[in-house]
Amino acid sequence: MKPLSRYLALSGLCALALTAHAQQWEPLPEHPPIPADNPQSQAKIDLGKTLFFDPRLSEHGTLSCNSCHNVMAGGDDNRPNSIGMHDARGGRSAPTVWNAAYQSVQFWDGRAGTLEEQAKGPITNPIEMGMSDAAVAVGRLNQIPAYLPLFKAAFPAASKPITMDNVAKAIAAYERTLVTPDSPYDRYVKGDKTALTAQQARGMKTFGDLGCTACHAGANFSGPPMPMAQGFFMKFPTFAGSAFDKQYDLLSDTGRHASTGKDSDKHMWRVPTLRNIALTAPYMHNGKVPTLEEAVRVMAKTQLNRDIDATQLADVVAFLTSLSGKFPEQTMPRLPLTSGNSIVPPIDPHLKTAKATD
């Protein structure tokens, strides 16, 4: 499907959602979809967790996936944007890794169709983890002999298991365990009418009545509940021209257009999940909106052309806090270590040396 026709089809879905939102409240499914070409196994999940936490996958050995997608927190870094190698930062805010497995497509602009494809991005991005290419990343892992048995256990059929594809598959398998069920909202829609406060229940109705569910639909609040291999994109701001455009710099980043170059993709963005949204401030693709209250005001104005009143705002924010789920207890991985020999390059010509302190 071409982007334009896809957009029209999705607009149709939005209209459907707008009329049918009352029936749409769904709890989070116990497990996200598992792709046929990357089945889950405990060995693969364990390897993926280890890789996710291993800073040696970055040029300086200082940043792991978890540095910016902190699973001990809301799955992001609570910063406007992340800080990568050489003190660089990107223009977009790190999205949460929690429940990312329920998203249709990955990255703010949806340029990765799968978690597997996404996982490769930051490792070799010069302003994120900064490995110059996949071969360098794989070479780094090959310098750690204790990784080989972990890859063999995770990919028993592979003759040469340490590859960038398998790194990505293992990380994706781990990410598919990062789900937060059993939020007050989930308990409420499963029948426990005491799970939401009166204000949260009011906010839930307001959230539907305003039309927020047109896009933030489905169990993950990130799109209609259907196979979404093509991704669910919306224009942001849909109603351009409000004072927010300038206040929060909403137009300088053209979103999906920046990666496809297509005019029809200008300011098109993947609809992000709202699960745990209270835990992932600051907001929007550029992280320039500091609070959840302000984020709701911005979205109401830019997407629905509504100036919502103080009661609506407080109620919707209260509802959104009910989307914070239960984070599963996790054990820390043990990183496989080389014996007696550091694999991180000792020379960092980009860095200045300051006074000794440790």
Added chain:
Amino acid sequence: MKPLSRYLALSGLCALALTAHAQQWEPLPEHPPIPADNPQSQAKIDLGKTLFFDPRLSEHGTLSCNSCHNVMAGGDDNRPNSIGMHDARGGRSAPTVWNAAYQSVQFWDGRAGTLEEQAKGPITNPIEMGMSDAAVAVGRLNQIPAYLPLFKAAFPAASKPITMDNVAKAIAAYERTLVTPDSPYDRYVKGDKTALTAQQARGMKTFGDLGCTACHAGANFSGPPMPMAQGFFMKFPTFAGSAFDKQYDLLSDTGRHASTGKDSDKHMWRVPTLRNIALTAPYMHNGKVPTLEEAVRVMAKTQLNRDIDATQLADVVAFLTSLSGKFPEQTMPRLPLTSGNSIVPPIDPHLKTAKATD
């Protein structure tokens, strides 16, 4: 005790150690010493672990204690030196946090007498976590309401429990759980004569015969087994003048002298533990010695004035790998999060903004 008399007293201890090393092989005690003014409690340990992993204790919200003292690895960052705020790096290599509770004093130069005192250092060090002062760090924690009940549980008698002293006490309490017992060496000295390979057992004897145990004595291989509140310091290089001085820049950092300003402290350093030494490359205070083999050669020459042969070297290195212990399984902490409002300052004037990527 003044530094000079302390040094003389310790030299006496060294002589004692040199003559008595055959009796000195000891396993790691089950628990490190616990100071009377900071008794352990589960609530305090849990809080300490949470703080240890919380990057919001750094200026940009990007670095936690664990960033440089990675407990999922060897308790350090396997880098020559760490990278702090604003891309700065210090001149010294991050010491391991594992078994630090058995060290007499903290930091390479021993300028902190306790883990509590040490814990405060990096948080407000401008080239490490970069909080401008303790009040700013405490203020940051006060912006996270969910921290208050954790501090109250850990410090039930305190009327105002969120203080820098209590932050340090909690972190120290957690660090006193970071012990790695049951290494092959420990099993061997407890009576399991199969726990070491023949080469490792040979290396153990060589290690003692060469005189390494004069300083790397006791259960933690960091000093004589006795109350060491004053710290156990040695001159490095003791035998200055070898080619290693220049090759590895061993003289430009004057060690304890750099913090005390006293001539008698020139090139005096705390004797660091050798436990898990195979996992914490690169080596020495400046991290300039890349491998364990080379570190042993350097120490034999600079401290014992010995050019050891290839067999001795291989045997001692084999023995040192037997000091890698069992790392306890740990659960990840859940960081208390603010609801809907980021507490990390949104403006980082020091940073350049690069192209969007997330």
